[in-house]
Amino acid sequence: MNTADLGLPVDVPSTALFTDQYELTMVQAALKAGTAGRRSVFEVFTRRLPDGRRYGVVAGTGRVLDAVENFRFDAGVLDFLRRRGMVDQQTLDWLAGYRFSGDIWGYPEGEVYFPGSPIMRVEGSFAECVLLETVILSILNHDSAIAAAASRMASAAGDRPLIEMGARRTHELSAVAAARAAYVGGFTSTSDLAAGFRYNIPTVGTSAHAFTLLHDSERDAFRAQVESLGRGTTLLVDTYDVTEAVRTAVEVAGTELGAVRIDSGDLLLVAHRVRQQLDELGARDTKIIVTSDLDEYAIASLAAAPVDAYGVGTQLVTGSGHPTASMVYKLVARAETDDPRDPLVPVAKKSSGGKTSLGGRKWAARRLDEYGVAEAEVVGTGPVPGELADRQLLVELVKGGAVVAREPLDAARERHTAARANLPLSATQLSRGEPVIPTEYLQGRSGS
Numbered sequence: 305m306n307t308a309d310l311g312l313p314v315d316v317p318s319t320a321l322f323t324d325q326y327e328l329t330m331v332q333a334a335l336k337a338g339t340a341g342r343r344s345v346f347e348v349f350t351r352r353l354p355d356g357r358r359y360g361v362v363a364g365t366g367r368v369l370d371a372v373e374n375f376r377f378d379a380g381v382l383d384f385l386r387r388r389g390m391v392d393q394q395t396l397d398w399l400a401g402y403r404f405s406g407d408i409w410g411y412p413e414g415e416v417y418f419p420g421s422p423i424m425r426v427e428g429s430f431a432e433c434v435l436l437e438t439v440i441l442s443i444l445n446h447d448s449a450i451a452a453a454a455s456r457m458a459s460a461a462g463d464r465p466l467i468e469m470g471a472r473r474t475h476e477l478s479a480v481a482a483a484r485a486a487y488v489g490g491f492t493s494t495s496d497l498a499a500g501f502r503y504n505i506p507t508v509g510t511s512a513h514a515f516t517l518l519h520d521s522e523r524d525a526f527r528a529q530v531e532s533l534g535r536g537t538t539l540l541v542d543t544y545d546v547t548e549a550v551r552t553a554v555e556v557a558g559t560e561l562g563a564v565r566i567d568s569g570d571l572l573l574v575a576h577r578v579r580q581q582l583d584e585l586g587a588r589d590t591k592i593i594v595t596s597d598l599d600e601y602a603i604a605s606l607a608a609a610p611v612d613a614y615g616v617g618t619q620l621v622t623g624s625g626h627p628t629a630s631m632v633y634k635l636v637a638r639a640e641t642d643d644p645r646d647p648l649v650p651v652a653k654k655s656s657g658g659k660t661s662l663g664g665r666k667w668a669a670r671r672l673d674e675y676g677v678a679e680a681e682v683v684g685t686g687p688v689p690g691e692l693a694d695r696q697l698l699v700e701l702v703k704g705g706a707v708v709a710r711e712p713l714d715a716a717r718e719r720h721t722a723a724r725a726n727l728p729l730s731a732t733q734l735s736r737g738e739p740v741i742p743t744e745y746l747q748g749r750s751g752s
Contacts, residue, residue, distance in 0.1 A: 563613075
């Protein structure tokens, strides 16, 4: 399966080389040692949220499922590994037949998370699980960082729509992933056509300053755009003089003009002036869209301004200062032999500097207070307490190597809206603070 199963037009190519070389050398050594087949459990989590953030947002899960399905070592890839002498023939033979056959559980896409949350759990043989480390982290770290920034911006924007416009500020493939993650986090549309094509995200766009500069006058440019796109189009009014441009825009398009866009200047002041001018000209239904290096703080500062929508680029696709979610992928349990009936033994790294981890296969649940508001993220090993049984967060994503939880992107978007609404009100504050709810640990047996 792949994105085509949702009626989307793009297949994902082989992802086998989206990895680090040491994943392959570990597999080679484990095959020689006879430990490659040991049943193992890896977990994705973060030890801390980005400085000052109150919650994280899980994004990229759907892309992970595509990546796992398409993790295949075809002839060209195997030849590359052989020519470079990266691994021996035994390992090449093993890689040629690689298909992930294990299980994956995780927080569903759009859910919120906190330090220590077992965001994804990958179970299978050591060799088949360890190969997926880099590609899983690459996707989840990037997409979750963008979705968290998007969520903060969506909170600041309230009911006003947000347009993702960051394609020209990042790598061309990252731009597509960023648009997807932004949509999960609360954005309503994107300017990036590849994202619209691949993920069916609504796309928008009209003209840039270059179009105005192309014509002999601003009036000529506006007339050409209106004649082509209709009176409901959005005219960019800050190329020369905003006041004159607004007057010309209404003269050309009439009071049915869809919107004007402001991309520079003191947006708060200019928006008020433009709104007053539009109303005086009878264009009371014409909307105002603002762009120009916005982030969540700038959006919040415009809450009282007569703005109808925001376009956000650079700050969004760079995570608004936090371009990674700092997630890690750690072995937390493994069997002592390759007998599938052997029980799992908890394992954990012990080190100084805050890099310790908790061993054992984990579950997670969110405890609510008497008002139905989240009050703690409970992470544990062993049996789940009865009072938390219906509050568990992990869902089955892959079973026996087959994806069982692929869903439309809108489902993740709606889930995030609901998850954020169930957090304490302080979650949406933009001021620096600790995670909005604490993480509590319950330790028991790791399970079999």
